[in-house]
Amino acid sequence: MAEKLYIGTNTKMYKTIAETVRFLEKLGQNTADIPRQELVLFVIPSFTALERAKGVIKGESILLGAQNMCWEDQGQFTGEVSPLMLKEVGVQIVEIGHSERRHVFGEDDETENKKVLTALRHGFTALLCIGETAQQKEYGIADEVLRTQLKIGLHGVTENLLPRCMIAYEPVWAIGASGTPASREYAEEKHTVIRDTLKELYGGAAAMVPLLYGGSVNNANAVELIEMNNIDGLFIGRSAWDADNFTAIIRDVLPAFRQKH
Ligand code: PGA
Numbered sequence: 335m336a337e338k339l340y341i342g343t344n345t346k347m348y349k350t351i352a353e354t355v356r357f358l359e360k361l362g363q364n365t366a367d368i369p370r371q372e373l374v375l376f377v378i379p380s381f382t383a384l385e386r387a388k389g390v391i392k393g394e395s396i397l398l399g400a401q402n403m404c405w406e407d408q409g410q411f412t413g414e415v416s417p418l419m420l421k422e423v424g425v426q427i428v429e430i431g432h433s434e435r436r437h438v439f440g441e442d443d444e445t446e447n448k449k450v451l452t453a454l455r456h457g458f459t460a461l462l463c464i465g466e467t468a469q470q471k472e473y474g475i476a477d478e479v480l481r482t483q484l485k486i487g488l489h490g491v492t493e494n495l496l497p498r499c500m501i502a503y504e505p506v507w508a509i510g511a512s513g514t515p516a517s518r519e520y521a522e523e524k525h526t527v528i529r530d531t532l533k534e535l536y537g538g539a540a541a542m543v544p545l546l547y548g549g550s551v552n553n554a555n556a557v558e559l560i561e562m563n564n565i566d567g568l569f570i571g572r573s574a575w576d577a578d579n580f581t582a583i584i585r586d587v588l589p590a591f592r593q594k595h
Contacts, residue, residue, distance in 0.1 A: 344571060378400065561594070
């Protein structure tokens with residue numbers, strides 16, 4: 335079980351630079367009193383907003399992430415963003431393999447693996463997102479899919495790099511306006527599959543990897559999810575994009591998280 339509560343949001347292709355700045359300022363003010371020894375709070379805005387975003391975040395109170403990254407440092411990769419460019423801006427987290435990258439832009443596990451290795455090599459925290467589609471769930475192969483995404487995605491990641499890895503379990507059928515949130519029992523079952531696969535790969539060190547649930551997390555289900563043993567955090571889309579609502583969720587789940595420890 336992770337020692338801190340991990341809560342973050344990816345703003346996807348929403349929020350302009352100005353909107354991101356306002357959101358971060360508000361979120362920073364709203365959460366200023368929450369001790370960061372027990373909370374890792376992160377925001378992953380659009381690329382264009384990163385630099386200004388970095389400027390308004392106070393210290394490490396909110397970690398800044400990028401939604402994607404090229405696996406090469408530089409070269410003929412039109413339209414891609416290099417790890418060196420992200421480092422220059424002060425990004426700490428790189429999100430890799432979000433469902434929309436996999437299913438809208440056709441990224442596969444081998445690509446995610448290259449990105450994970452590059453992110454770790456450059457000192458970033460790699461947030462690897464995994465999750466089965468509705469069809470894979472229907473076929474009864476969700477566990478196999480998760481194990482495959484983990485084993486390929488983390489291939490070559492040595493145990494010493496594990497403290498800089500986070501896993502987000504986001505069932506594809508649960509994400510977005512047309513998604514249905516997973517029940518906490520289902521989410522816990524899949525988080526247990528993920529934890530067991532990590533144990534198979536890394537033994538006892540697997541316990542330190544934060545496992546975040548994502549997919550239609552909202553004010554009504556956040557607490558019951560965090561109460562589960564293997565759910566160390568939440569990765570939230572729509573419900574987090576209003577700073578006050580995001581803060582309300584954080585304040586709701588903190589006591590439930592403390593209860594677990
Ligand atoms: P959602 O998005 O909370 O809006 O379903 C989750 C995600 O895509 O990370």
